[in-house]
Amino acid sequence: xxxxxxxxxxxxxxxxLLLVSTVAISGCxxxxxxxxxxxxVKTPAAMCSALAGMTVPAASIGxxxxxxxxxxxxxxxxxxxxxxxxxxxxxxxxIHPVEFNAPDIRAEVDLPTNFNGKSVHFGGGGFDGAIPxxxxxxxxxxxxxxxxxxxxxxxxxxxxxxxxxxxxxxTSFDGQFAENDEALANYAGDHIKKTHDFAAYIAKTRYGxxxxxxxxxxxxxxxxxxxxxxxxxxxxxDGIISTFPASGITGLWLQMGRISRSLLAPGGYVTxxxxxxxxxxxxxxxxxxxxxxxxxxxxxxxxVFDPKQIxxxxxxxxxxxxxxxxxxxxxxxxxxxxxxxxxxxxxIQTFPPYNVFAGADFWSNSLAWGASAxxxxxxxxxxxxxxxxxxxxxxxxxxxxxxDPGLSILNFDPTSPGPLAARIQAVSALMxxxxxxxxxxxxxxxxxxxxxxxxxQFIPAQLSIDYYNRLVSRFGQGPLGQFxxxxxxxxxxxxxxxxxxxxxDGLTALDNWVTKGIEPHNLTITDLAPxxxxxxxxxxxxxxxxxxxxxxxxxxxxxxxxx
Numbered sequence: 177x178x179x180x181x182x183x184x185x186x187x188x189x190x191x192x193l194l195l196v197s198t199v200a201i202s203g204c205x206x207x208x209x210x211x212x213x214x215x216x217v218k219t220p221a222a223m224c225s226a227l228a229g230m231t232v233p234a235a236s237i238g239x240x241x242x243x244x245x246x247x248x249x250x251x252x253x254x255x256x257x258x259x260x261x262x263x264x265x266x267x268x269x270x271i272h273p274v275e276f277n278a279p280d281i282r283a284e285v286d287l288p289t290n291f292n293g294k295s296v297h298f299g300g301g302g303f304d305g306a307i308p309x310x311x312x313x314x315x316x317x318x319x320x321x322x323x324x325x326x327x328x329x330x331x332x333x334x335x336x337x338x339x340x341x342x343x344x345x346x347t348s349f350d351g352q353f354a355e356n357d358e359a360l361a362n363y364a365g366d367h368i369k370k371t372h373d374f375a376a377y378i379a380k381t382r383y384g385x386x387x388x389x390x391x392x393x394x395x396x397x398x399x400x401x402x403x404x405x406x407x408x409x410x411x412x413x414d415g416i417i418s419t420f421p422a423s424g425i426t427g428l429w430l431q432m433g434r435i436s437r438s439l440l441a442p443g444g445y446v447t448x449x450x451x452x453x454x455x456x457x458x459x460x461x462x463x464x465x466x467x468x469x470x471x472x473x474x475x476x477x478x479x480v481f482d483p484k485q486i487x488x489x490x491x492x493x494x495x496x497x498x499x500x501x502x503x504x505x506x507x508x509x510x511x512x513x514x515x516x517x518x519x520x521x522x523x524i525q526t527f528p529p530y531n532v533f534a535g536a537d538f539w540s541n542s543l544a545w546g547a548s549a550x551x552x553x554x555x556x557x558x559x560x561x562x563x564x565x566x567x568x569x570x571x572x573x574x575x576x577x578x579x580d581p582g583l584s585i586l587n588f589d590p591t592s593p594g595p596l597a598a599r600i601q602a603v604s605a606l607m608x609x610x611x612x613x614x615x616x617x618x619x620x621x622x623x624x625x626x627x628x629x630x631x632x633q634f635i636p637a638q639l640s641i642d643y644y645n646r647l648v649s650r651f652g653q654g655p656l657g658q659f660x661x662x663x664x665x666x667x668x669x670x671x672x673x674x675x676x677x678x679x680x681d682g683l684t685a686l687d688n689w690v691t692k693g694i695e696p697h698n699l700t701i702t703d704l705a706p707x708x709x710x711x712x713x714x715x716x717x718x719x720x721x722x723x724x725x726x727x728x729x730x731x732x733x734x735x736x737x738x739x
Contacts, residue, residue: 299394629668
């Protein structure tokens with residue numbers, strides 16, 4: 177799951193800021209007798225500084241809080257070193273909880289001087305715990321922080337950008353956070369509404385008018401948040417891009433726990449070298465099934481690979497070029513669905529498999545499965561060493577569900593959770609974004625771009641396929657297509673890795689659909705990752721996939737979307 181970190185943030189809320197809030201608010205209009213004073217107030221610098229210390233009343237936030245405070249408001253000049261976003265006011269704030277022991281939600285709202293009337297809410301990722309890079313690019317593609325040449329940030333284009341840490345600091349679960357009901361609810365989804373309303377209040381104070389259009393863009397956990405925004409807060413957003421969403425996050429951690437039990441069992445760990453051998457064997461068999469050997473399995477459903485093809489002699493580990501029986505078991509576990517003995521939210525009874533034998537790459541970095549079998553279980557989780565699969569599932573079990581730090585996911589059977597089943601169901605109802613009730617969002621004219629990479633190593637593409645098929649069952653193919661487009665991108669992984677680091681200007685596609693009624697069609701996605709950076713492919717609406725028909729294999733026009 178993609179995790180976004182930011183550095184250099186200072187959070188100091190002092191009583192002095194609270195005391196000057198009344199003065200700051202009065203500075204937004206009135207209170208000055210001389211024309212020169214009024215003129216000064218109207219400058220971007222003065223309008224920005226006037227926000228510092230102001231309070232947002234609880235009544236202006238649509239879910240229970242005790243209000244919010246602007247901690248700082250700083251004008252970033254167009255000429256400031258390192259700034260490529262033009263002039264804007266950077267607002268940092270704290271949204272205060274109702275329950276005394278719950279943490280604040282820490283938020284950022286960036287207010288461009290060249291405001292275009294619209295906003296982009298950035299989703300988080302993983303455990304959240306840090307504000308997304310609202311001054312950069314959102315995950316409207318498949319490579320973190322990257323956009324094709326000529327595509328600028330939303331802030332540079334005049335969008336107000338906003339995001340929050342979801343209500344806690346730090347990128348892992350712990351007892352202080354996840355064992356608090358309000359903090360857990362904030363992480364689960366309440367922070368979306370609270371952050372939106374805080375930002376809307378600040379923006380209206382600065383510009384004198386509300387947002388004309390509001391968008392939400394996020395990937396992974398942020399993709400889940402985008403779907404929650406459509407399901408729970410449909411009046412707040414006009415358009416959403418949900419990239420590789422962790423929609424069934426409860427099933428996800430249970431599946432990750434199941435896989436971890438095989439991965440970390442004696443002899444079960446699959447090293448990067450062995451993963452490379454497996455991927456090479458898969459590519460040799462399946463790469464050209466789409467018409468060209470280009471390093472991408474474009475139609476994974478046609479790829480039927482038997483891992484016994486690279487079984488070590490006798491099933492015993494004999495080196496990097498083969499898999500032992502224990503390692504085949506690990507890969508087969510990841511490549512099969514998990515069936516529950518109870519229902520998760522919205523009647524979900526299974527969690528789908530990964531494209532283990534069709535291009536999913538768990539080894540391009542160590543974030544997924546850890547740097548080694550020994551490092552995988554380092555506590556607390558250390559990014560780049562310990563395995564996210566283990567850390568995520570273990571912490572969800574211990575803190576969000578059981579609230580017992582003595583438990584271990586390695587001794588827990590996700591198919592038979594015993595007395596914890598009811599609590600898992602309650603957390604699922606709180607956190608999962610698997611509801612198909614998008615009726616209010618549809619009725620108000622909202623638009624959604626749902627997209628997933630076929631080589632995703634953190635959240636299986638089949639999860640989004642299953643969700644889309646359930647939407648089709650509810651709305652019908654034609655009516656659904658009027659407000660939701662679903663794209664599967666072959667070779668694309670989870671923010672990095674895979675065989676195709678694809679990116680495109682998703683925000684413009686969404687904005688054109690919302691504001692001009694131009695449906696996304698004939699979209700082209702560009703690979704921005706070495707060694708094939710610059711090649712392009714068509715983005716095909718599911719169930720179509722890009723089939724090679726001749727010509728330069730690096731150009732999208734050499735492919736057609738085929739069933």
